[in-house]
Amino acid sequence: MYRILEKYASTSVEKALNSLEWGENIDFTFEEPPNPNMGDLATSVAFQLASQLKKSPVDIAQQLEKVLMVESPFNKVKSMGPYLNFYLDYENFSKMVLKSVDENYGSLEDKKTKVILEHTSANPNGPLHIGHIRNAIIGDSLARILKSAGFQVETQYYVNDMGRQIAMIVWGLQNLDYHPDSNEKTDVEIGKLYFKVNQALNENSDIKNQVSRILKTYEEENPEELESMFKSVVRKCLEGVGETSHRLHITHDRFVWESQFIRDGSIDRILEALKDHISKNEVLYLDLTDYGIEKELILTRSDGTSLYTTRDLAYHLQKSEQSDLVVDVLGSDHKLAIDQLKIAMDLLGGKKPEVIFYEFITLPEGSMSTRKGVFISVDELMDEAFSRAQSELKDRRPELDESLSKEIAEIIGVGAIRYFIARLSPEKHLVFKWDEALSFERGCASIQYAHARACKLLEKAEPSDFLSVEVDTLDLTDLDTLEVELIKTIAKFSSVVENSAKDLRVHPIAQYAMEIAGAFNKFYKSVQVIGSEKELLRLLLVDKSRITIKNCLNLLGIDAPDSM
Numbered sequence: 001m002y003r004i005l006e007k008y009a010s011t012s013v014e015k016a017l018n019s020l021e022w023g024e025n026i027d028f029t030f031e032e033p034p035n036p037n038m039g040d041l042a043t044s045v046a047f048q049l050a051s052q053l054k055k056s057p058v059d060i061a062q063q064l065e066k067v068l069m070v071e072s073p074f075n076k077v078k079s080m081g082p083y084l085n086f087y088l089d090y091e092n093f094s095k096m097v098l099k100s101v102d103e104n105y106g107s108l109e110d111k112k113t114k115v116i117l118e119h120t121s122a123n124p125n126g127p128l129h130i131g132h133i134r135n136a137i138i139g140d141s142l143a144r145i146l147k148s149a150g151f152q153v154e155t156q157y158y159v160n161d162m163g164r165q166i167a168m169i170v171w172g173l174q175n176l177d178y179h180p181d182s183n184e185k186t187d188v189e190i191g192k193l194y195f196k197v198n199q200a201l202n203e204n205s206d207i208k209n210q211v212s213r214i215l216k217t218y219e220e221e222n223p224e225e226l227e228s229m230f231k232s233v234v235r236k237c238l239e240g241v242g243e244t245s246h247r248l249h250i251t252h253d254r255f256v257w258e259s260q261f262i263r264d265g266s267i268d269r270i271l272e273a274l275k276d277h278i279s280k281n282e283v284l285y286l287d288l289t290d291y292g293i294e295k296e297l298i299l300t301r302s303d304g305t306s307l308y309t310t311r312d313l314a315y316h317l318q319k320s321e322q323s324d325l326v327v328d329v330l331g332s333d334h335k336l337a338i339d340q341l342k343i344a345m346d347l348l349g350g351k352k353p354e355v356i357f358y359e360f361i362t363l364p365e366g367s368m369s370t371r372k373g374v375f376i377s378v379d380e381l382m383d384e385a386f387s388r389a390q391s392e393l394k395d396r397r398p399e400l401d402e403s404l405s406k407e408i409a410e411i412i413g414v415g416a417i418r419y420f421i422a423r424l425s426p427e428k429h430l431v432f433k434w435d436e437a438l439s440f441e442r443g444c445a446s447i448q449y450a451h452a453r454a455c456k457l458l459e460k461a462e463p464s465d466f467l468s469v470e471v472d473t474l475d476l477t478d479l480d481t482l483e484v485e486l487i488k489t490i491a492k493f494s495s496v497v498e499n500s501a502k503d504l505r506v507h508p509i510a511q512y513a514m515e516i517a518g519a520f521n522k523f524y525k526s527v528q529v530i531g532s533e534k535e536l537l538r539l540l541l542v543d544k545s546r547i548t549i550k551n552c553l554n555l556l557g558i559d560a561p562d563s564m
Contacts, residue, residue, distance in 0.1 A: 008073070090476070170214055482523045496508055
C-alpha cells in the first residue's frame with residue numbers, strides 16, 4: 001500500500017514541478033517521518049533541486065507547497081524546513097488497506113525477469129554444517145522474496161563432483177577397509193570416510209599423488225567404473241543433504257553438476273575464447289594486473305586438468321545465457337575469486353553475477369558440543385533447537401499432548417534458526433545465541449506467537465461476523481491510535497517486499513516481521529475486540545494482521561502455527 005501512496009504523492013509532486021517549470025524526470029524518493037506530527041510520508045526533493053535552481057531547499061519546499069494539490073488518500077501537505085510532508089486521510093487510507101489485504105498479500109505484479117539464484121552449493125564430502133547454514137538460509141529466503149516480488153526465479157545448487165575432495169573419498173573406497181553404518185545418514189557416513197582419508201594422508205604424503213592420478217584419469221579418460229564411484233559418492237551425500245535441507249524448509253529447483261562442463265566441451269570452448277588473453281608457464285592463467293588485481297586467475301593445473309575456477313566460469317556463462325539476472329550467495333572469503341571471475345566474464349561477453357557476500361556464523365564456545373568433535377552439523381543444530389523449544393513448551397504449555405508438543409517444538413526450533421540468521425545484514429559477523437534465538441519475547445517465537453494469538457481470537461468469533469463484511473459499510477471516522485498504527489504497519493508490507501527484492505536483501509523482511517508482530521501485540525493487549533462497539537472492524541484488523549504475519553514469515557521459510 002505504501003507503494004501506492006508513493007505513486008499518488010509522486011504524481012502530485014511532478015504536477016507541481018511542471019507547473020513551476022522546474023524540469024522533468026527528477027529523481028526523488030519518499031520516507032516515513034520519525035514523528036507522526038510531521039506527517040505520514042515525506043520527500044526531500046527540494047534538496048535535489050537546490051543546486052539546479054540556485055535556491056535554498058527551504059524556499060523551494062515552500063514554493064512547492066503553494067502549488068501542490070494532494071489527492072486522496074492524502075488530505076494535506078506541508079513544508080517543514082526542506083521537506084514536503086504529506087498527511088493521510090486515515091478513513092480513506094484505512095479502507096484502501098483493508099480492501100487490499102487478501103491471502104496473496106505481498107505478491108507483486110510479474111516483472112517478466114528470469115533470475116538464476118545459486119545458493120548453498122556445499123561440497124558433497126559430508127553433511128551440511130554450521131559454516132553452510134547462513135548461505136542456505138539467505139539464499140532460500142531471497143528466492144522466496146524475489147518470487148513474491150514478481151521475478152521468475154530458478155534456484156540452483158552447483159554440485160562440485162570433480163573436485164579433489166571427491167577424489168579423496170573415491171581413494172578411500174578403493175584403499176581403506178571402511179564399512180558404512182546403514183542406520184546413519186548417508187552424508188554423515190561420507191563425512192566419516194573423508195575424515196579417515198585426511199588422517200591417512202597426514203601419515204602418508206604419497207596418497208596426495210595417488211589422488212591426483214585418480215582425478216586426472218576421471219577427467220581425461222572417465223572409465224565407467226570410476227565414474228560410477230564418483231557419482232555414487234556425490235549422490236549419497238546429496239541424499240543426506242536433501243533430508244537436512246527439507247527439514248530446514250530449503251529447496252532447490254535444479255542441481256547442476258560441474259562435470260557436465262568438461263564432458264560437453266564447455267571448458268575447451270572457454271579456453272579457446274580466452275586464448276588471446278591467456279599466459280602460460282607451467283599452467284594456463286589470466287594475468288589480471290592491468291585490472292588492478294595482482295593475483296592471476298589460474299585456469300589449468302600443471303598436469304593439464306581443469307580447476308574449479310575454470311568450471312565455475314563455464315557454469316556462470318551458462319547461467320548468463322539462461323537468465324536475465326545471475327545472483328550468487330557466497331562467503332566473504334570469495335571476494336577475490338569473484339573479482340577475478342567478473343573480469344573473465346567481461347572477456348567472455350557474459351553477464352556479471354550480483355553477489356551477496358556474508359560473514360560466517362559461529363557458536364559461543366561451550367554452548368553446544370558435537371558428537372564427533374569435528375564440526376557442528378545442521379542436523380545437530382536443529383536437534384538442539386527442537387530440544388530447547390520442547391523444554392520451553394513443557395514449562396509454558398504442560399497440558400499439551402506429546403504429539404502436538406513435538407510438532408510445535410519443531411516449528412519453533414526451525415523458525416528460531418532461520419529467523420536469527422535472516423534478521424541481520426549478511427555483512428555482519430553472527431554469533432548464534434540460543435537464549436536470543438528461542439526467546440518468546442524477542443526472537444522468532446514472539447512473531448509466531450502473535451500469529452497464534454490472532455488465530456485464537458478469530459476462533460472465538462463467528463466467521464460471518466467479519467469475513468463477509470463490506471469495508472465501505474464500516475465506520476472508520478474515529479480510529480484509535482493503536483488501530484492507526486497497526487493499519488499503517490500492515491500497509492508497509494508490499495513496499496518492504498519490493499525494496500528487499502531490489503536490494504537483494506533478506507534482513508528487512510525479518511525486521512518488518514518483528515515490527516508487524518509488535519504492532520499487533522500492542523493492539524491485542526490494549527484494545528478490546530470481541531464485544532466492543534467496533535468488533536467487526538477490529539476482527540477484520542486481526543485477520544489482516546494474521547495474513548500479513550503469515551505471508552511475511554513464509555518469505556523467511558518459517559511456519560506460522562495456529563497454536564503455541
